[in-house]
Amino acid sequence: MDINMGNVLGLVFANMHDTTLGDMTKNRTMGSVMFGGRYRLIDFPLSNMVNSGICEVGVITKSNYQSLLDHLGSAREWDLARKKGGLYILPPFGNVESTLYRGRIEALYGAMSFIKHSRAKYVVLSDCDVITNIDYKPIIEKHVESGADITAVVHTGVYAAEDIKTSTVFNVDGEGRVSSVLIQPELSGTCTISLNMFVMSMEFLTDMIRDSIARGLVSFEKDILQSKCRDLKIKTYEYDNYFSKLTSPNSYMQANMELLNPVNARKLFVPKRSIYTKVSDNAPAKYDINCTVKNSLIADGCIIEGEVENSVLFRGVKVGKGAKVKNCILMQGTEVGSNAQLNNIITDKNVTVDSEHILTSSTEYPMYVAKGAKV
Template sequence: MAKVIGVINLGNEREQLQELTNHRSMASVPFAGRYRLIDFTLSNMINAGVHNVAVFTRKKYRSLLDHLGSGKEWDLDRQQGGLFILPPPDYAMDLEGDIQHFKQNMAFFNRSRADYVLVSNGNLVWNIDFTHVFNFHEEMEADITVIFKEFNDEKVDTEKFDTLEENEQGWISSINRDVSPKPGDRVYLDTFFIKKELLLDMIQKCDEQGDNLTLVDAVKDKIDRFKIAGYHFKGYFPFIQSLESFYRHSMALLDPNVSQELFFNRGLIYTKVKHEPPAKYMELSDVQNSLIANGCVIEGTVENSILFRGVKVHKDAVVKNSIVMQKSEIGEGAYLENVILDKDVKVSPGKEIAGDNVPTVIAKSTVL
C-alpha cells in the first residue's frame, strides 16, 4: 500500500483509565506484559506496507516519545517516509476538535505522493489486515470506508461508543455519537480510509468556516454528500474504555486461544526492544497460569497474573489475579490480589493489598 499514508490521531483521546492515564496518554498505556496500546495500530499499518506514518499527539506525550523513539522497531527509521510525531499547536491544546491539528500539519499531507490516507486511533487492541480493507475500499469505489465491529460485550453497560447505520443501498447513512450500544450494533472503530484530496478539502472548508469539529463530526454533518462504505472487522477486538474493561481484557490474555488470535493469526505486533535476560524462576517459586515478561525474578508465588519486564517478586510474596507493570518490586511476604500496579511501584515486606470487583490501582512510583 505504497499509495497510502497513515495517521494515528490521538487528538480526541479520553482519559478513562484513572491513575493509568494521569501522566500518560491512552495510547502509551502498557498492555500484555511488554506492549503499549499504540503498538497494535502502528504494527497493523506496518504489516500492510504503510511506511509513512504520522502520530498526531495532544497531551501527556512524553512517555509516548520515549516509547516510539525513531520508530526503528517498526521499520520506520528510514530516509524516505518513516515516523513523524507531531504535537498540536499551542493554541489548539484546549480545543475539543481535531481539525486545527490536521490543518497545522497540512505539510505532512502535501509533501506525500500518496492518494489515500488511513486514519486510526492509538488505543485499539486488534490485529487487522489493512490491505483487505483497502481492497474493499477500492472495490466499493467509496469516498470513505469506515471500520466497525458488531457489539458483543454484554458486560459493558456504562461506556459510550459511536455507532453506525446503513441505508438500503448498503452505504453508511448516519453516525450516532456517544451512545450505549446494544448487542449487534455496529460500533465505529475510529478508523477509516479516505482519498487524500477529499480529506484536505474537508479540513480546508472547516477551517474557513471557523469550525473546530472532530473529523467524525465533519463527516456526519455532510454524510449525505459522501459514499461511505462500512467494513465489518470480525476478528478479536476488546472494547477498552474503562479501568474495569482494561483489567478484564488484560486478564483474558491468559487464555491461549485469545493470545493466539491477537498476536499470531495475522501479522506480528512489534514493540520497543529492551535487552533484558529471560525471566528467572528461583527454586521455591510457584507460577501458575501467568504471563511473565523478560527480566523478571520470581522467588514467591504468582497465580493468574501478568508481570511486565523487570518485576521482582521476593520470597514468600503472593501475587494473584493482578497486573504488575515494569520494574515494580514486591517485598518479602507481601500479598497482592485484584491489583494493578503501575511502573516502578515498591511494595514493602508483609504489605497486603486487595481489590474487589474493580481492581485497586497503585499509581506510578508509589512506595507502599
C-alpha cells in the first residue's frame, strides 16, 4: 500500500515531559533542550516528519516556549516555510473554551481550530523525549492495513525500574493488539514500552477529542489507552532501530555520551535522512597547539586550550589553559577558566567556571549548573 504522505498531519508536543529533566526545563520547554553539541530535542521529531514526507506540522506548547520560538524561527531549516502546509506554533488557549492543559487530550482540544482546518486524513502524534531517526511512512501503511483505531510505536526490551517508572507499558497479544496498559508502573525487566508516537485517522482523532472533553477526560494514556484498550483496536508497531528515551537527567547524560561511539552516531545520523537544526554562522573550532582532545564532540565556535576527554561541547564553549574537562556536557557559551577541573558536570548556557575551581560529581547523578551561573 502506497500512502500519500501529503495527507498526513504531524503534531509535536513540546512540553509533555518537562518534569523528567529537572532543572534543565525550568526556563524552557523540553523541546528546546540542547542535545548532541548543536541540536535541540524538537529537531528530531520535526526532522523525522519532514524526512517522511509530512509537510504540515503543528507544535503544541504550554509554557516557557520563548526559546523554542527563537529556535524554530521561520522553519526554513526544516523546509517548512511554505505557503501551503508548513510549521505552526500552537500555544495554549487556542480557543475560547480551552484552558492551560492538564493532559494530552486538553492540549489537542486547545489546538482544535488548527486540526479541523487541516485536510489531512491521518495524524502522527509525537513527543520530544525520544531521540531517534524514524521513518513514519511504513508505520502509517501498517496502521491503514491493520484497520486499527490507534497504532502505537513501541520497543520491547529489558529496562531498569528508573526507565519504566516514567513510561507507559503495553501488554500485547500474539497479533500485536494491546490487551492492557500500565502507566508509570514500579517494575523492571522485559517490557514493551511506548515511545510516545501514535498514528490515527483524522476522523478518529477529532471524534475522540470531542467525546473526551464532553466527558471531562483529559489524559490520553489513562482515559483512552488504558480505559478503552478492550473497546478500541489499539495495535503496536515494534521499533528496533537505535533510539534514546529521556526519562531523567542521568538518561540525558547517557544519551549524549552514547554519541561518542561512532556506531551509535551513524545509526542516528543517517545519510539522506538528515537531522536539521537552526543554522548558526560560527567560526570553526580553534585548538591551541598544546591542547588535548580525546573522544569528544566539539561544536563550531569553541576555543580549546586545555584538556577535553569523553565530553560534548556546544557552540562557543571556551576551555582555558591547564583546564581539564572530563565526562561533561557543556552547553553553548560556557567558559572554563584556566586550571579549572570539571568531571561529570552538565552546564547550561553561558555558565562561567572561574580559574582553579574544581567541580566533580558521580556518573549516576551528574551535577547540573544552571543557565548564566558563575562558579
